[in-house]
Structure formats: structure tokens, C-alpha cells
Amino acid sequence: MARVLARRRQDLILDEVQRRGAVRVSELTEMFRVSDMTIRRDLDTLAGAGLVYKVHGGATTTDSRSTDEPGFEAKSHRQQSEKRAIAAAAATMIHPGTAIGITAGTTTWRLAHLLLDIPDLIVVTNSVRVAEVLHQATRSDLTVVLTGGVRTPSDALVGPVTVNALRSLHVDMVFMGVHGMTERTGFTTPNLMEAETNRAFVECAQRLVVIADHTKWGLRGLSSIVPLSDADTVVCDRGISAEARQVLQNCVPSLVVVDTVATNSVHLRR
Secondary structure (H helix, E strand, O other): OOOOOHHHHHHHHHHHHHHHOEEEHHHHHHHHOOOHHHHHHHHHHHHHOOOEEEEOOEEEEOOOOOOOOOOHHHHHOOOHHHHHHHHHHHHOOOOOOOEEEEOOOHHHHHHHHHHOOOOOEEEEEOEHHHHHHHHOOOOOOEEEEEOOOEEOOOOEEEOHHHHHHHHOOOEOEEEEOOOEEEOOOEEEEOOHHHHHHHHHHHHOEOOEEEEOOHHHEOOOOOEEEEOHHHOOEEEEEOOOOHHHHHHHHHHOOEEEEEOOOOOOEEEEEO
16 A cells, blocks of 8 residues: 555544454555554544553554544544545535535534635534634625524534424525434434434424435434435535445435545435
8 A cells, every 4th residue: 555644644544443453564564655653643533532442562453332422633633534535525505695504513614614605604503613614704685593502522502402403494404413323223323312302403404404424324323313224415525335325225315426536426316
């Protein structure tokens, strides 16, 4: 494998750990053609973000439980190129003069940066991070509505205050990030109040667009948000398995699969 930049290499290392459960430093040095000190620094970075456990001679995956809720910083290090490509594809669905909802998450946070180039928008969000990005724009044609609520480790505002605010609003579409998705459990999150809040987002929107990278498939959070069939569109990357693609195609009217190398996307409809 040709040499790659540190962040991209760390993403690939994380993919390998998640796929195999454990990796050895010696295997990674050969795979990426770098020194063992470089790999050890990469593993230090990933371990510091809570993404892997360092062990003697390598690293193992963290024990992912249905109640685990990683913080924003930890999640922001995962699948960065995939999230950028997914956000870019999602941004093309947003037209000037619309009202949209954006839930919390690192993929929706990346989408928020792309909204700064789209005129005449109303954005409703429960994400502190998304609101921070949008408030940087000094534009009279961009209205940002930040719901109140209790702050979660992923910097989402959730709970009764948030739900009551959303019940009085109506948006054209909502872009929702998720912790996990499976055929049986649908879209899920480890936070009970966040599940209720995201359901309120879905109910106030005419169209639901779920943006989630391939590592979310097969993960199961404690609480279901909505079934897969409630989504109008799912935007994912080419890392999604053939089996998962088939399930999503059967459940969702539109599946958009993006290429993280080129910015091409493939639209699969059922």
C-alpha cells in the first residue's frame, strides 16, 4: 500500500481493527510501509480518542455496547474522508429558500460547513456544534434555530424542552445522523432522550435523509429512533457491504452510495 497521510492512515487502521477485532504493530508497518514508531504514534492517537485499546504489540477494538455513547471529539476522528463525501452528497439535496432540520453528529457537523454556501436557509438544529458553525456566517438570509434542552456527550440538546420546541415547527427535510442501523432495529442511538428528540425531528419534516458511513451498519444502540423504512433517502459510502446495500434498497426509496476517492455517487432506487 502506498504511503498515506497520517489522518487517513489512522482511519484505515481503525477500519482494520473494527473488521478484525485486533491488529499487530508488525502487520500495520508492513501494510502501510512505515516505521513501527509511526504506527505506535497512530495507535496512541486512536487510543487517546477512545477508539481502540492499546495492548502489547498492537491494539484491539473497544467493547461496543448498546449503551456506549462516545463523545463528539472521539467520533470526529472516525471515517473522516467518508463523512466528508457523504456530507458533500447531502448538500446537493438542499435548495435555496428551504427550511431544514439537522440533528447532532459529526457527519451532520460536516454538512453544516457546506450550508454556508447555500443562500436563503432556515436551519433548525439541536446540535451545539452545528449551531456554532452556522453562527460564524454573518448573513441576513440564514436563520438558525437552536433548540434548548439537556446536553449529551455528543453535544446534542435533548429532552422535553427540545421535543416541545420541535412539535411546533415544520421543515422541508431533516438530515439525521445515527449511532447504528440494522434491518431489525432500524436507526438507533444509545441515548434514550436523543431517540425521542430525533423522532420529533422526523415527525416535523416532510422528508427524512439519513447520513451515515458504512461502519454504522450492524451497530445497535439501546433505543430505536425509527424503522429503516421511515427514511426517504440514506446516504452512505462505498464501504457498505453488498448485503447491507440490498437490505437498504429493499427498505428505502433512495440509497445514495458515495465514492470517497472521487466525488462521484451512485443512486440506487427500489
